Amino acid sequence: xxxxxxxxxxxxxxTSRPQVVLQVLKREQIAPHLIRLTLGGxxxxxxxxxxxxxxxxxxxxxxxxxxxxxxYDMDExxxxxxxxxxxxxxxxxxxxxxxxxxxxxxxxxxxxxxxxAGKWARDTQIGSSICFAGPAGQFLxxxxxxxxxxxxxxTAIPAISRAIETMADDMKGVVIIEVADAAxxxxxxxxxxxEVRWVHRNAPFTPSNTVLENAVREYxxxxxxxxxFAHGEREVMKKLRHFxxxxxxxxxxxxxxxxxxxxxxxxxxxxxxxxxxxxxxxxD
Numbered sequence: 001x002x003x004x005x006x007x008x009x010x011x012x013x014x015t016s017r018p019q020v021v022l023q024v025l026k027r028e029q030i031a032p033h034l035i036r037l038t039l040g041g042x043x044x045x046x047x048x049x050x051x052x053x054x055x056x057x058x059x060x061x062x063x064x065x066x067x068x069x070x071x072y073d074m075d076e077x078x079x080x081x082x083x084x085x086x087x088x089x090x091x092x093x094x095x096x097x098x099x100x101x102x103x104x105x106x107x108x109x110x111x112x113x114x115x116x117a118g119k120w121a122r123d124t125q126i127g128s129s130i131c132f133a134g135p136a137g138q139f140l141x142x143x144x145x146x147x148x149x150x151x152x153x154x155t156a157i158p159a160i161s162r163a164i165e166t167m168a169d170d171m172k173g174v175v176i177i178e179v180a181d182a183a184x185x186x187x188x189x190x191x192x193x194x195e196v197r198w199v200h201r202n203a204p205f206t207p208s209n210t211v212l213e214n215a216v217r218e219y220x221x222x223x224x225x226x227x228x229f230a231h232g233e234r235e236v237m238k239k240l241r242h243f244x245x246x247x248x249x250x251x252x253x254x255x256x257x258x259x260x261x262x263x264x265x266x267x268x269x270x271x272x273x274x275x276x277x278x279x280x281x282x283x284d
Contacts, residue, residue: 019071021131040103053163055094057134062087090117093158139256146224148173153232155260164190178212234259
């Protein structure tokens with residue numbers, strides 16, 4: 001199926017791929033709340049890359065005390081494990097891949113002991129193994145657009161970073177990223193015609209202190225044909241859908257706009273809610 005310009009294919013065909021098992025080769029604290037892991041090893045042979053800038057993988061985390069062998073035979077495990085003991089999935093963007101070095105880099109948002117994957121990234125030992133399914137993804141910044149509008153919170157930094165560093169020198173756009181404070185800002189590679197704006201909550205995220213929507217609204221609307229990439233917390237994305245789609249008439253095929261997470265929800269509940277009205281960014 002042909003991908004619409006800049007959009008997400010809702011019925012993208014899914015081919016069965018083996019789980020990829022890699023080892024932690026390096027850990028970097030790239031910002032106060034961001035850890036970058038370099039993963040590699042023999043299992044890289046099973047990594048089927050995609051020529052998109054929003055590549056994401058689904059890591060599988062099992063309870064350490066169960067000592068389950070990798071990769072996980074999920075069908076077999078369902079026959080003998082209680083649901084609460086099954087490996088759980090967490091979705092993360094591949095920041096970069098290096099086929100010569102046979103490695104990938106993945107950035108993890110870490111807020112103390114909150115969450116599962118962030119704590120794992122902070123505490124895991126060099127040489128430890130992790131497995132995942134994927135990658136998937138569909139977005140590329142395309143030259144036929146007059147302007148490229150990127151918006152997101154910390155969770156969108158890897159995908160946005162990858163997208164803007166692949167853009168042609170003459171492409172124009174803006175990047176608006178919400179982070180806790182100035183210490184979480186990163187140096188991003190981007191064309192001269194792409195402006196990067198960091199906005200600060202000055203606190204951990206809550207629905208009352210997020211500033212992303214206001215920052216997006218304050219930016220002068222560029223006109224012309226606009227390609228949108230906006231990802232982050234679900235309720236914020238709903239508000240940005242209203243801004244881009246309802247107010248400015250951006251074609252849905254010209255947008256990659258969806259939620260990476262939802263405030264107060266573990267990923268399992270968040271993923272399940274995607275099939276309900278509360279979890280949908282668009283009504284249909």
